[in-house]
Amino acid sequence: MFQFVQRHIHDHLMERIIRRTRLVTKDGRCNIEFGNIEYHNQFAYLGDFWTTVVEIRWRFVLLLFVASFTGSWFVFSLLWYWIAKSNGDLIGQNRTDSHVRCIDNVNGLTTAFLYSLETQTTIGYGGRALTGHCPGTVALIVIQSLIGVFVNCFMCGVILAKISLPKKRAKTVTFSNTAVICLKKGSLCLLIRVANLRKTLLIGSQIYGKLLRTTVTPEGETIILDQVGIDFAVDAGKDNLFFVCPLTLYHIIDKASPFYDMSADTLQQQDFELVVFLDGMAESTSSACQVRTSFIPQEVQWGYSFLPIISRTKTGKYRVDFSNFSRTVPVTTPHCVQCFQSDPDQRNHNNSQNNHHRKLGIDNPGFEVIDIQDTMDITKM
Incomplete structure (x- = not known):
């Protein structure tokens, strides 16, 4: 039991170390930070305000959503309160019998906030309304209505843009571990194996590393x-x-490849x-x-092949x-590229296997078609 816990802790620590040392995580995020940026360059994020808002986390978007509406309601409630106070409409102010209010039923800060909310959200319960006696109220209600429309459009656009970000589509494309x-x-x-988990295709797909x-x-240097x-x-x-089913990508290790000098022992x-x-x-x-993933030497298996899945x-x-x-299975594989190129027996053995597959009508053994019994629980593509 103690050895199991110790091994689990060791694996967890090694996983954290590997996660910190790699530039791109398995799910495609870049593990990089910027330091010593000049102060005036920080304002570039404000200059590109739209991109900054779209890229921030959802918790901050929701905070901005709440702050935008409640903040605008409160700011305009102060203006409505100031107009009512200037006109002597508040409770406790000396009013004559012939006094005409600027806004009906606004006699304090709370009622001014409710009137601001009702105006900007176009609720209009009917209890509070302009009397038309004060010209400033007409201009203020026009300004608040225009600003309210702007806030609505901006926040709806931000939420729609975040929901429809292309990187969300990338979550349904997966690579082999x-x-x-x-x-x-x-x-x-x-x-390397890659699969599209949706039935809808990725048009014009290109793969490189x-x-x-x-x-x-x-x-x-x-x-x-x-x-x-x-x-x-x-x-x-x-x-x-034609990315309709999982594909197996391959990179030929030749003299132009950076893997040419590596071997099973040195990998x-x-x-x-x-x-x-x-x-x-x-x-x-x-x-x-764009979908990204990365592989470090500990995630590359020499002398293995993927199991058929189709x-x-x-x-x-x-x-x-x-x-x-x-899942992978061990297969006969040369120790290094130089060994394979210098040993004609291995090349002839491999060529004979390829010719055998071609005679069977199979070009890619990893995608061999196998007839299986049709069952009720077959997973649909």
Whole structure:
């Protein structure tokens, strides 16, 4: 029992350390902060006020929503109270029998606040109303009505913009928890699996990656977060993907790849972060969105392959089993790229396996179609 608790605490601490050291979290958030920004640059956030309000957290948006309405009601209630006091309408002021009020039934700050609220929200209970005796009240009610419309439009726009943010669409696109390195199409490749959890497509989807690492130039300059482009592709190409079912992305490890000098033994000792991007346009809203995730060396498995997850029922429907989405199995894989290129036996063995799959009409074994019994609890796509 004590060992279990100790192991759990150790895993939790290691997870927190990994989360702090990576630039991009698994759910796509950037782990970065800005320091020593000049004071006058802080006003740039006020200059771009709309973007600032849309990007702040919901708790602050709701606070701004409440403060905007209650604040405007209270400010105008003070003005209505000042007009009533100037005209002698309040309780305790000396009024003659011929006294004409500016506003009926406004005789204190509380009733002035109620009148301000009723005016701006166009409730109009009928108990309080202008008499038309004071010209200033006409101008003030026009100003409050215009400001009330502006506050309504602005806050409704902010809430609608936050609800329809494209990054919410990105929440329904998921990547595999780990990446794998194995043989594919006669080459050693790094594979990642991605799935769209909605039936609506991402139009014009493009996939690419960036390898972030610290490098030292020949001049001795240390470059932190040096970015190296990583090309990913699928069997149908890398642009304008038909993203209707989970796809397996692969990066060919050749001499131009930054993974070329790595091996099964040295992979875990490397210091890099592989960030994968998927850009597309939501079919239902026509808004562009980007999905991001990252993989560190501890999340890359050398000598493993993903389990098949797509099958076909006897009724003709295709079924995606997400329980195997991130599951992997060990496969025969060369120790390094140089070993694979220098050993003709391994290449011939891999080519014979590929030819066997082609004879069976299967180009991608990871997407092999399997006939299964149609059951009542089949998950629909």
